[in-house]
Amino acid sequence: MTSIHRVQVEHYTSPLGIGESSPRLSWRFQGDSRDWVQASYDVRITSSNGQTREYHIGSPNSILEPWPSTPLKSREAVKVEIRSNGSGGDSTEWGGLEVEAGLIDRKDWSAQMISSEEQTLDKPKKPFRVRNVFDISRVGRARLYITAHGLYEAYINGQRIGNEYLSPGWTDYNYHLNYRVFDVTHLLKQGTNVLGAWVGEGWYAGRLGYTGECARNRYGSRPGLFAQLEVDGRVVAATGKGWSWAYGALKSSELYDGEIYNTNGKEGWTDEQGAWQDAEIVDPPKAQLLSAQNPPIRAVETIEPVEIITSSSGKIIVDFGQNFAGIVKLIGEPPSSGQLVLRYAEVLEHGELGVRPLRVCAAIDTIILGGRSAKGYEPKFTSHGFRYAEVTGWDNISTADVVGIVLQSAMERTGHFECSHPLINQLHKNVVYSTISNTISIPTDCPQRDERLGWTGDIQVFTPTLSYLFDSSGFLKDWFKDLYVDQKELNGIVPVVIPNILKSSVANAPFAIWGDVAVITPHDMYQAYGDRQILLDQYESMQLWLEQGVVRDPATGLWSRAIPQLSDWLHPKADPAAPADGPTDNHLVADAWLIHTCRVFSKVSAILGKQEIADRYSKQVETMIESFWDEYITRNGRVISDTQTALASILHFNLFPISASSSSSGRAGKQVFIDRLGELVSADMWKVSTGFAGTPIILHALRDAGLSHHAYRMLQGKTSPSWLSPILLGATTIWERWDSMLADGSINPGEMTSFNHYALGSVASFLHAVVGGLSPLQPGWREILIRPEPGGTINSAKTSFLSPLGMVSCDWHIQNEETLFVTVSVPPNARAKVVLPGGVEEWVGSGKRDYKVKWEKDPRFPPVPPKPVFAKPAPDEWIA
Incomplete structure (x- = not known):
C-alpha cells in the first residue's frame, strides 16, 4: 500500500x-x-x-x-x-x-525597533528585558511575529514562547533579517496580558571574528526587539511607544565568552519599583524581513555526564563523554551562596582542561548564588563547544546534577550508516556530531574558539555529506542569500566567510575552493533536492564569481599566479605555523578546481536552458585543460607536484585533454596517472597525505580509478595521519588536524587546532555511496544508483536515506566469504539501477527486493607494502 x-x-x-x-x-x-x-x-x-x-x-x-x-x-x-x-x-x-x-509585505508591519539605554561600545552589552502590558476583550487566533537585532527570548504572561535558542539566528543584518511566527493563542487570556522578551547582543553587536580581527558592534551597537502580536489579524501589541525596558538577572551573555547570571537579580515581568523605563525607539531594520526556511535552533539531544574527574591540580571536571556544541543545564541543587563557575573545553591536556585552542574565547559561565535557587538554570544567549566542564564552587557535584543540551538548527535527520567495523562506525558517529555542532544557524568551521564563522571552503567540500545526513535545503538556501549580497559588495569575489564580518585584504581575496562554493554547492543542492530554483537564484552569483571574482592569466584562462592560494590547506606535512605550505603546488590545485567549477557551471547553464553560455564554458574547459597540461604535466605523464592530491585531482576531475586519449598523440594516457597514484599511496603506507583539497576526493578518486583495494586500505588505516587515528586517541568528533592531539597527550602547537571541524569528515560520502551503496542518479533522487562495493575487512553494512520521495535503503552482508546477500528498498515514484558483483545490473521500481550473488574477495587486498630501499617499513597495525 x-x-x-x-x-x-x-x-x-x-x-x-x-x-x-x-x-x-x-x-x-x-x-x-x-x-x-x-x-x-x-x-x-x-x-x-x-x-x-x-x-x-x-x-x-x-x-x-x-x-x-x-x-x-x-x-x-x-x-x-x-x-x-x-x-x-x-x-x-x-x-x-x-x-x-506570514507578513509578506513590509507594509504589514507596524512594529518599531526598540532598545534599552545606549551602552558602552567597547564592552559586552548587558542583556535587558522589554515588556508591554495590554488588554484584550476576547481571545481569538493569536500570532506573534518577532525578530531582533541581536537575540531574543519571548514570554507571554510569564510563559516562554516556543522552544528555540539563539533566535532569530545569524544573517547579514545589512540585507536579511529572519523573523519567526508563533501561535500564541493558548497563552493569552481575556483582560490584561503582558508580552515581554529578553534581548541580548548576539551576532548583531557582540564580539565576532578571531585573534586580530575580533571586534564588537559588527552590525550596530543597539540590540533591539521588533515584534508584533495580532489577534484575528488585528494588532494588539507592537514594539514602539508604550513599551518599557529594564535590566535583570543576566549581567552579560556573550557568544564567545559565556554568561554571567545573578540569582539575586530580576527576571520577571511584573512591576518593579523604579526598574522599568520607557523603551527607546531606534533605527528600523534596513534589511529585508524574511520568513526563515532555515530551521530554528533547538535542543536536539541531551547528554548526561559519564564521569566526574578530579585533576592532579585539584580541579573538578565534568566529562560528558561526547564533544558537542551547546550549553549546560543545572538539574541538581547547587550551593546556596558563593559563585558557581563553569569553564569549558573540548579536551584534557595531561589531565587538565585544554583551553589554549580557544584562543581569546573565554567560554565561561558564572552563576552568582545567594538569591533564587539556581536549579534549572541554563544560559540564554551563548553556546560553547566542549566535552569537559571544569566546575568551581560546587565541590560535591555529581553526574546527576547537570546535563548537556546539544544545540543545532533543527534539520530533519535523513541519512544513517553502520557497518561491521566498530572504528568506522565511530568515525561516522563523529561526522554526525561535528555536523550537528557546526550547523547552528549557519554552516561554521568550528563551534568552540574565537571564530565560529561560515567558512565557505568547509561547506563547499562537505555539502554532499551534510545533505545526506540532514535535510539542509532550507538551511543552505537562506545562507546563500547572504553569500550573494556579500559577494556583490566585493565585485564578484566570494568572501572566505559568510556572513562576511572580516575586513582584512586576505579574508576578502579570491581563493579557489572557498570561492567555488558559489557554483559547486548550489549544484550539489540541486542534485540532493531536485530544486531547480536554487540554480536560478544563484546563477548570477555563479557567473559573477567566474567572470569577475576569479583572477585569471589571460594567456591560459587559469588562475593568475600573482594571486596566492590556500588550496591543499593543512596538509599533514605542512608546518603547524604555515598551514598553506603543503607539498602540492597551490596553483595546480587551484587550477584543477577552477576547471571543475567551470565544467559544473556549463552543466548548470545547460539545465537552465542557457545553451550558448553552456557551450562557451564547455569549450573553455577544453582549452584550460590543455593549458593545465602544458603547465604541470610532462609528455610522459609526470606531474610537477608528485603527490596524492595532485594525482587525485587530475583523475577525479577528469583533467585529460581530448588528445591524450589518442595513442598517436605522444601524451601519457590515464592509466599512467592511475598507476602512479597507486604507487604514491603505497609509498605513503596508505596514510592520508592530502590536505583540505585532496582529502574529500582521495577515496573516490582511488575507487573510480579501479583502486578500491587502496581506498579501503587507506580508510582502515590507524596510523596518523588517518581517519581512525584520532578515534584511537579518544576523538568523538572530527578534528581540524589529523594530529590536533599528539600521541603524548599534548595539544598540537599550531594555531589551527580545533577538535570539532567537519571538513575532513567528508569521507562519509564514501561510506554512504561506496561502502553503503547509495547515491542519486537524477536530481532529487528520482533515479537512484544502488551499488554497494564491499572491501577491506568490512563484511556487512547498511545505509538509508530519507529522500524527497521517501526512504531508500541498502543492507548487505557477506556469508562464508563466498555469498553476498543484499536487501534494497526503493520508495514509490522512484526507480533504481541495482549493480552488484557477478554481473548483476538491472533497473527496478519501488518496493523491497532481496539479492543473493556469488562473492569473491578482491585478491589485491590487502595491498602489499613496497619493498624498503634502506630500512624496514613501520609495523603494519591497521587490521581491525
Missing part, C-alpha cells in the same frame, strides 16, 4: 508564517508497493471560510510542484490536501497540512 507520508511547502520545516504567496508543494511517499509510479495528482485547497477548490494535474512529479491556486495574502490560512494517483489506477489517501502566510 502506498501512502503520502508528508506534505511540505517549499523547504519550510513549519508551514506557519511562510514567506511565499504561491509556495511550491512536495510530498513524500511511504509503502513497499512494487513498481508504483504516480501518473497524476489531485490538490484540494480549503480556505478559512470553508470554500474548497480542487485541481487535477497530470504529472508524475511530486517534488516542488507549482502552487495551483490563487496566491496567498498576508496572514491567510488554508488547508492543503494532496492525493497521488498511480499509473495502475489506484490512489493514495489524502495527505495534507495547514499552511499560513
Whole structure:
C-alpha cells in the first residue's frame, strides 16, 4: 500500500508564517508497493471560510510542484490536501497540512525597533528585558511575529514562547533579517496580558571574528526587539511607544565568552519599583524581513555526564563523554551562596582542561548564588563547544546534577550508516556530531574558539555529506542569500566567510575552493533536492564569481599566479605555523578546481536552458585543460607536484585533454596517472597525505580509478595521519588536524587546532555511496544508483536515506566469504539501477527486493607494502 507520508511547502520545516504567496508543494511517499509510479495528482485547497477548490494535474512529479491556486495574502490560512494517483489506477489517501502566510509585505508591519539605554561600545552589552502590558476583550487566533537585532527570548504572561535558542539566528543584518511566527493563542487570556522578551547582543553587536580581527558592534551597537502580536489579524501589541525596558538577572551573555547570571537579580515581568523605563525607539531594520526556511535552533539531544574527574591540580571536571556544541543545564541543587563557575573545553591536556585552542574565547559561565535557587538554570544567549566542564564552587557535584543540551538548527535527520567495523562506525558517529555542532544557524568551521564563522571552503567540500545526513535545503538556501549580497559588495569575489564580518585584504581575496562554493554547492543542492530554483537564484552569483571574482592569466584562462592560494590547506606535512605550505603546488590545485567549477557551471547553464553560455564554458574547459597540461604535466605523464592530491585531482576531475586519449598523440594516457597514484599511496603506507583539497576526493578518486583495494586500505588505516587515528586517541568528533592531539597527550602547537571541524569528515560520502551503496542518479533522487562495493575487512553494512520521495535503503552482508546477500528498498515514484558483483545490473521500481550473488574477495587486498630501499617499513597495525 502506498501512502503520502508528508506534505511540505517549499523547504519550510513549519508551514506557519511562510514567506511565499504561491509556495511550491512536495510530498513524500511511504509503502513497499512494487513498481508504483504516480501518473497524476489531485490538490484540494480549503480556505478559512470553508470554500474548497480542487485541481487535477497530470504529472508524475511530486517534488516542488507549482502552487495551483490563487496566491496567498498576508496572514491567510488554508488547508492543503494532496492525493497521488498511480499509473495502475489506484490512489493514495489524502495527505495534507495547514499552511499560513506570514507578513509578506513590509507594509504589514507596524512594529518599531526598540532598545534599552545606549551602552558602552567597547564592552559586552548587558542583556535587558522589554515588556508591554495590554488588554484584550476576547481571545481569538493569536500570532506573534518577532525578530531582533541581536537575540531574543519571548514570554507571554510569564510563559516562554516556543522552544528555540539563539533566535532569530545569524544573517547579514545589512540585507536579511529572519523573523519567526508563533501561535500564541493558548497563552493569552481575556483582560490584561503582558508580552515581554529578553534581548541580548548576539551576532548583531557582540564580539565576532578571531585573534586580530575580533571586534564588537559588527552590525550596530543597539540590540533591539521588533515584534508584533495580532489577534484575528488585528494588532494588539507592537514594539514602539508604550513599551518599557529594564535590566535583570543576566549581567552579560556573550557568544564567545559565556554568561554571567545573578540569582539575586530580576527576571520577571511584573512591576518593579523604579526598574522599568520607557523603551527607546531606534533605527528600523534596513534589511529585508524574511520568513526563515532555515530551521530554528533547538535542543536536539541531551547528554548526561559519564564521569566526574578530579585533576592532579585539584580541579573538578565534568566529562560528558561526547564533544558537542551547546550549553549546560543545572538539574541538581547547587550551593546556596558563593559563585558557581563553569569553564569549558573540548579536551584534557595531561589531565587538565585544554583551553589554549580557544584562543581569546573565554567560554565561561558564572552563576552568582545567594538569591533564587539556581536549579534549572541554563544560559540564554551563548553556546560553547566542549566535552569537559571544569566546575568551581560546587565541590560535591555529581553526574546527576547537570546535563548537556546539544544545540543545532533543527534539520530533519535523513541519512544513517553502520557497518561491521566498530572504528568506522565511530568515525561516522563523529561526522554526525561535528555536523550537528557546526550547523547552528549557519554552516561554521568550528563551534568552540574565537571564530565560529561560515567558512565557505568547509561547506563547499562537505555539502554532499551534510545533505545526506540532514535535510539542509532550507538551511543552505537562506545562507546563500547572504553569500550573494556579500559577494556583490566585493565585485564578484566570494568572501572566505559568510556572513562576511572580516575586513582584512586576505579574508576578502579570491581563493579557489572557498570561492567555488558559489557554483559547486548550489549544484550539489540541486542534485540532493531536485530544486531547480536554487540554480536560478544563484546563477548570477555563479557567473559573477567566474567572470569577475576569479583572477585569471589571460594567456591560459587559469588562475593568475600573482594571486596566492590556500588550496591543499593543512596538509599533514605542512608546518603547524604555515598551514598553506603543503607539498602540492597551490596553483595546480587551484587550477584543477577552477576547471571543475567551470565544467559544473556549463552543466548548470545547460539545465537552465542557457545553451550558448553552456557551450562557451564547455569549450573553455577544453582549452584550460590543455593549458593545465602544458603547465604541470610532462609528455610522459609526470606531474610537477608528485603527490596524492595532485594525482587525485587530475583523475577525479577528469583533467585529460581530448588528445591524450589518442595513442598517436605522444601524451601519457590515464592509466599512467592511475598507476602512479597507486604507487604514491603505497609509498605513503596508505596514510592520508592530502590536505583540505585532496582529502574529500582521495577515496573516490582511488575507487573510480579501479583502486578500491587502496581506498579501503587507506580508510582502515590507524596510523596518523588517518581517519581512525584520532578515534584511537579518544576523538568523538572530527578534528581540524589529523594530529590536533599528539600521541603524548599534548595539544598540537599550531594555531589551527580545533577538535570539532567537519571538513575532513567528508569521507562519509564514501561510506554512504561506496561502502553503503547509495547515491542519486537524477536530481532529487528520482533515479537512484544502488551499488554497494564491499572491501577491506568490512563484511556487512547498511545505509538509508530519507529522500524527497521517501526512504531508500541498502543492507548487505557477506556469508562464508563466498555469498553476498543484499536487501534494497526503493520508495514509490522512484526507480533504481541495482549493480552488484557477478554481473548483476538491472533497473527496478519501488518496493523491497532481496539479492543473493556469488562473492569473491578482491585478491589485491590487502595491498602489499613496497619493498624498503634502506630500512624496514613501520609495523603494519591497521587490521581491525
